[in-house]
Amino acid sequence: MLTRGSIRTLGYAPAQPPWVRKEALKIGISCFGVGLGQAGGVQVYLRNLLRALARHDFSKNEYVLIAFPGGGRPDTPDHRFSVVELRWPSGRPVSNWRTRLMKLGLPGLSDPFSAQIDALALDLVHYPGTRMQEFALRTPVVLTFFDMQEEFFPAFFPVRERFGRLLAKRRAVSRARTVIAPSRFTAAALEKRYRTPREKIACIPAGVGPEFSPFGAPGERERLCARYGLPTGQFVFFPANPWPHKNHERLLRAVRRLSEKLGSAVPVVCTGRLEGERRSVGALAAAAGLDASQVLDIGFVDSAQMPALFRAAWVVAFPTLFEGFGLPVIEAMASGCPVACSDVPPLKEIGGHAAHYFDPTCEEAIAEGLAGVWQDRALRSALIERGLDRAREFGWDRIVPAILEAYERTARSG
Incomplete structure (x- = not known):
């Protein structure tokens, strides 16, 4: 730390x-x-x-x-x-x-x-x-x-x-x-x-505000699932508007690779939307070859619900090609969720040793990065512990x- x-x-x-x-x-x-x-x-x-x-x-x-x-x-x-x-x-x-x-x-x-x-x-x-x-x-x-x-x-x-x-x-x-x-x-x-x-x-x-913490209210996940139709099991969470630099399509193609490797569908939950934006998450999922049921786009979410969404996720993915900072990475860490993200300089700067990094320009690298956090419980535990320490600095x-x-x-x- x-x-x-x-x-x-x-x-x-x-x-x-x-x-x-x-x-x-x-x-x-x-x-x-x-x-x-x-x-x-x-x-x-x-x-x-x-x-x-x-x-x-x-x-x-x-x-x-x-x-x-x-x-x-x-x-x-x-x-x-x-x-x-x-x-x-x-x-x-x-x-x-x-x-x-x-x-x-x-x-x-x-x-x-x-x-x-x-x-x-x-x-x-x-x-x-x-x-x-x-x-x-x-x-x-x-x-x-x-x-x-x-x-x-x-x-x-x-x-x-x-x-x-x-x-x-x-x-x-x-x-x-x-x-x-x-x-x-x-x-x-x-x-x-x-x-x-x-x-x-x-x-x-x-x-990062104090509302982002690993401690949720009893029944929080059940209420989230009922409100947004979230998967009842593990899922990848990507909180970002579908701007080109956020790299949605490449992430979704990487998730397809990961699903094929695991032999089961890896669900993805996305938030954010642009008014009049043609690059909808649904269209990007179809372009990536994913079934529509595998990707849940819940649109804009009230800020009060974001800490609970981070806590519910199995891993937060942030495959961005460019950032000036990268606040969702710190919010996820503060909420006790492990992060797999781009190795772009600002994210490595703020994430330190508390995130699992990958090359955001390579689908295979993204898939491997997600697989590590998805499957390796020792890695997950280490990232969660380091992430909580790191988030306190912010x-x-x-x-x-x-x-x-x-x-x-x-x-x-x-």
Whole structure:
């Protein structure tokens, strides 16, 4: 297990006493995208961040949650959190196309919001979702930057989308005073690809909440099976939207190989779905040659149910081709489920010796990796024990102090 000293070496936040600051900060947090479609990684990070700040920030900091037109109103975890809803200028209708353009951070679309945010007299504003929309801000900015997948896998994106991503992300990083990178891999990519100064980057991982634990309520599995129609026996769990880089089709072909080797069907449960996405899990299963009954796609799942799903799974598979961090790996470990995952750098960085790795570009390697965790009980026990230890290093109690330090540094720099 990592020690405090080794965590410092990794660039992660060491455990610290409860954060107490003499002078309170007024901190804005952008909630752009809340309520737009189904929850993804950014929404999960934002929700967990707000809860963690409420639980582990013992100062008198004030938090202002900034809600945008067309989005949802975020929940406030305690009395220190308030919500400010921004408005379009008089006479300008709220439209879906304008909201989509704002996501790209294109010039000329966000000045009204910049002025409204500046008028809040914040010490800083935190954008937790890789991009920001307000480039005329005078308020200091902290940006959490998760990944630049389009730089590594441009073929996964149409030309217009790739260009929009590149423009929006590079402008956001350039505008921010502090950039939070969740892994050393992402931090290094920011330095190399965007020429971001090293002193501007704070390497702070995402955290896992206390609800992810190996201890479930009595009858939990039975209720899950009844609610979602889960297999009553062992199954592989893959929690990911069917984006190309998540590698669903190759995983399902590997499961077909594994099933043939074992002489019995290995069930797979998938969560996540994209609105209007053609790459449905059912279509991918058919393309992989699997019977429809072998793959259960339960779509989007309420976040409160995710810990129980991890606990019910026999193994969590995460065959992704690219990640900036990889939170499901840590959530699975914290829930006492062994993990078989890609050997891409961010996952090896966060998983350490607590995961079973495979080459995500090779079906046979994926099948062998799954087979080891599926069949070898000694390996399973070792992975579960190491995983629980590893997950403790990503508790929000260890991470919030580093985030607060980044806030203070950013506020001082103004």
